[in-house]
Amino acid sequence: MKTLEKQVDKMVVSIDPVVFSLINDKLHILLVYRDKNDEVHPDTWTLPGGVVKVDDQSLESAIERVLETKTGVKVNYSEQLGSTGGAIDPRSVWTISISYMALVDPQQTIKNAKWVDLDLMNDYYLGFKHHYDIIEKAKDRLTNKVNYSTLPIHFLGEKLTLPKLQKVYEVLLGEKIKDKSTFREKMLKTGLFIQTDDKLHEGAHRPSWIYKVEKQDIHHFSKNII
Amino acid sequence: MKTLEKQVDKMVVSIDPVVFSLINDKLHILLVYRDKNDEVHPDTWTLPGGVVKVDDQSLESAIERVLETKTGVKVNYSEQLGSTGGAIDPRSVWTISISYMALVDPQQTIKNAKWVDLDLMNDYYLGFKHHYDIIEKAKDRLTNKVNYSTLPIHFLGEKLTLPKLQKVYEVLLGEKIKDKSTFREKMLKTGLFIQTDDKLHEGAHRPSWIYKVEKQDIHHFSKNII
DNA sequence: CGAATAGTGTCTATGAGACAGTATTGA
């Protein structure tokens, strides 16, 4: 009878999260700089990932631990993108890379990491080549979901206004929403928003109503928003 | 400086595919019976999965190898569902389970495995408890995609008729499509189908035109089919 | 010709989008 030791192949499992945030109406991701003395890919940038350990209870707790220790960030929403495998590590160990995308609102203190504007990614050289693919996949998943869901709520706090939410959609879709009335109608019909008694005064014009997000459910529309 | 050996945690990575097929207008999945002498979970059923080896080039080649050696099946379409991790193995090794769903057409010879009607799953006890979750997830992903894409084409061969395709959609959605004209229009508008010169004669009634599937692209509708 | 299913033409009701209007504020 086979014993497990003989049968098993040893592998390294790494978690690679793409952490998104909206800063000044521009989409940013979190990158970590690798020290000059780092054993692997020194003096380059990477996703704020890490290796899964046998002490982790699950992948979910592993990603929490990795993000917490590496960057101190706490995520509002996270979702697994997928896994790839191969001899991608320069030390030629067989590695499984499990990638995630996560959304946070940017009012947090971040340590040892930097918010990088996605349009300025050319200035940041990534040591692990497959991180480029993961970032592309995360962007695709994000913009795709924005089309037909209320996912962008997680870029804002619990209190929001409809013009602010519309702006977030416009930034993520890279396109102006021509008509606000349809947008408003669709959003309110989800039942996720409760109008409060407060208004947000932002200039010499009519203030916008502040809504409270009822539940953190994500509503999926049966038709694309644009 | 840290060395890799000290830093690494050893893990087992298993691939767990849910292989779907339509047999007699009923959805089936492929299950494997574990021998009485099997070290782990003897005398139970499992998904036709296996352990990733360092000789595998990638996860894609690993799933091909596993399915080929365990069941001999060749898939038309496969898609990764996600990964979970934890001490799920009875030998209490930390295991990553990477699950897939795959579609095949059932005209193949299968070895060491059985097509099981999803409605009769109660008769089959699964040794690995997390396989129940994976099967649920695969069913969800499948029925969800059927709503807004041409994925069901992969249950049929390269040549098909629109009434046959409609029947596949109805089985997968568990619902009659009331009006065929809208369904036909939507499907043809994708541009995936080319009408051939042949017809399929099936009874004492007008024959249906046979279409050829142009490319194996999956079209995503911007609105749900039903 | 009748039964049965394949395929088409047309009408209608729904709903998204365009557009123009009103509302509310600060200066």
Add this chain to the structure above:
DNA sequence: TCAATACTGTCTCATAGACACTATTCG
């Protein structure tokens, strides 16, 4: 009162769905 943005009401046009019609085959 003007400028600026928030918000609402209405019209139109596209389109999905309902329905009825024609087409083609076998027996």
